[in-house]
């Protein structure tokens with residue numbers, strides 16, 4: 001049995017039976033780095049695969065807090081410190097009822113390789129809680145954040161572990177978490193990224209993930225000598241941070257993003273989604289997407305209950321480019337089949353692992369340009385790295401400076417992946433290129449640092 005099947009088998013036998021998304025993420029990486037492992041014996045001699053798939057540390061804790069009625073509420077809190085070979089643990093916090101240790105392990109594992117690709121000196125981690133900010137008052141969110149940080153602060157620090165936002169954690173939550181960290185430690189340091197601008201946040205951090213997705217897609221099209229996204233119909237899922245700024249950048253470059261979605265359904269607006277209205281609905285009013293049609297009566301809202309046959313509404317709309325930006329495993333084999341038969345030419349993952357394994361395999365087999373999340377959405381964490389640099393030097397970069405650095409980072413990631421994929425015999429396989437390039441960087445550091 002070789003090291004890949006041995007590792008997968010042992011994960012299945014241990015706790016991975018319930019950690020299905022973690023197993024999926026590990027399997028996708030291990031299968032695609034096989035050409036590297038068979039070319040260089042040092043990775044097996046140093047047991048890198050076995051060491052990489054086990055987190056350095058998993059912290060789980062109880063979060064008790066008082067709601068507005070003064071009733072006691074209890075949630076689970078987590079931080080997975082996965083690997084710090086390249087720098088302090090770095091990765092977002094997710095607040096969503098679906099959060100459990102398996103989902104956070106998948107996200108933390110992906111984060112290790114993503115962060116390696118950025119070229120910034122950061123390791124990989126992830127955390128969060130099954131707390132649902134939806135329907136809670138600002139005061140309740142603040143009380144929860146304070147209680148959550150009451151344990152987390154013991155494990156993080158500007159050179160130890162630097163969390164950021166993710167699903168359910170935006171500027172409001174990061175602000176409360178930062179205030180709590182300061183209260184518990186008396187330290188004013190860059191311990192969280194995605195902070196509001198007036199106390200240490202970086203310009204362009206909010207936009208970075210979505211803008212980076214489009215910079216990456218544009219680089220891919222360029223390196224394939226294909227026509228650009230200008231005037232092309234694009235479909236986007238999600239209507240949170242990543243989706244909104246993906247849509248905004250698509251419009252800036254002259255593309256026509258015609259969809260967005262949330263947990264209640266999706267909007268099809270053939271004239272192009274209004275990203276400013278989405279900001280109001282999702283960041284200020286925090287309401288469902290159906291309200292979009294109050295302002296644009298010609299746009300069509302389809303409720304999630306009307307989706308047919310396991311297919312997800314957004315992916316039934318014909319498009320040149322598809323951008324899944326909501327959540328994991330939201331684009332299935334059935335959706336991929338729909339997209340391909342409707343002529344899709346490029347699929348770029350904005351969310352983490354939004355495409356199921358069989359759907360990814362189909363895109364690759366059919367020669368569709370496919371950008372995996374760990375490359376395409378790395379712009380967010382790259383700019384988080386820039387925020388850490390600015391905090392450490394007490395400096396402030398302009399929007400233009402950050403944007404230019406972001407564009408350069410996405411270009412370098414793309415070029416590195418294409419070169420790596422070419423070196424291993426398949427220049428169009430961005431999944432293999434990203435996994436090998438990220439793994440190699442982390443593995444070489446682990447070898448150099450010893451055990």
Ligand code: NDP
Pocket residue numbers: 165166167168169209238239240241242243261262263264325326327328350351352353377378380381
């Ligand atoms: P947000 O919380 O801002 O938005 C998430 C969006 O996805 C919302 O529209 C939400 O709908 C929708 N959504 C979430 N879960 C589901 C579900 N099960 N079914 C349908 N829709 C769903 O999160 P982000 O935009 O920050 O994150 C989106 C994805 O991007 C995640 O995979 C995240 O890990 C990834 N990512 C985020 C980065 C960042 O910088 N924020 C960086 C890199 C990756 P609703 O409004 O109804 O809840």
